[in-house]
Amino acid sequence: MKLFSYLEDRRVLFELGEAETPHHAIDSVLQIRQFLTDLLQQTTNESLTITDNLRALRAGCREFLSILEKRGATPDDMRSPGHWASWEFLNELGKLRAGFGIHIAVIADRYGVSIPRNLQVTLPPVAD
Numbered sequence: 654m655k656l657f658s659y660l661e662d663r664r665v666l667f668e669l670g671e672a673e674t675p676h677h678a679i680d681s682v683l684q685i686r687q688f689l690t691d692l693l694q695q696t697t698n699e700s701l702t703i704t705d706n707l708r709a710l711r712a713g714c715r716e717f718l719s720i721l722e723k724r725g726a727t728p729d730d731m732r733s734p735g736h737w738a739s740w741e742f743l744n745e746l747g748k749l750r751a752g753f754g755i756h757i758a759v760i761a762d763r764y765g766v767s768i769p770r771n772l773q774v775t776l777p778p779v780a781d
Contacts, residue, residue, distance in 0.1 A: 654760075654764065654766045655692070656692065656707075656760070657757070657760075657761075657766065657768065657769055657772065658769075659685075659688055660685070660753070660757070660769075660772055661769035661770075661771045661772050662771075663681055663684075663685055664677075664681065665677075665678045665681040665682060665685070665746070665749075666749075666750055666753055666771070666772065666775055667750075667771045667772065667774045667775065673746065675742050678742075678746065679718065679721065682714050682717055682718055682749070683714075683718065685710075685714055686711055686714035686715065686718070689707050689710055689711040689714070690711060692707055693707050693708065693711070702763065703760060703763075703764075706756045706759060706760050709752070709756055710752070710753060710756050713748075713749055713752040713753065714749070716748075716749075717745050717746070717748070717749045720741075720745050721741070721742065721745060724738065724741055726738030726741065726742075750774075750775045751775070751777070753772075753775050754772075754775030754776045754777055755777060757772055757775060757776065758776050758777060
C-alpha cells in the first residue's frame with residue numbers, strides 16, 4: 654500500500670520523541686501533509702472510505718503544526734530539556750502519533766494489509 658510505504662520511512666512517527674529534532678520533525682510533518690493532499694487528489698472515487706482516513710490524518714498534521722506555531726516557541730526551545738516548549742512539542746508529537754496509529758489500524762484492517770514494523774509502535778494498545 655502506497656500510504657504505508659511512505660509513512661514507514663517517516664521517523665517522526667516512530668523514533669523516540671527525545672531523539673527527534675523539532676525542526677526536522679516539523680519539516681517531516683509538512684511533507685506528510687503534502688503527501689496526503691496529493692494522495693487525496695489522486696483518489697478518483699470520493700466514496701472510498703479511505704478518503705475519510707486520509708483527511709483525518711491530514712487534519713492531525715495541520716493541528717500539530719498549528720498548535721506549535723501558536724505557542725511561538727522556536728525549535729531550539731522545543732529541544733531544550735526542561736523548557737515548557739519541549740514538553741509541548743513531545744505532547745503534540747504523542748497526540749499526532751496516536752491519531753496516526755488509530756487510522757493506520759483501521760486502514761490495515763479494512764483493506765487486509767499488514768502494518769510495517771516501524772509503524773506498529775503507533776498502534777493503540779490491545780485490550781487484555
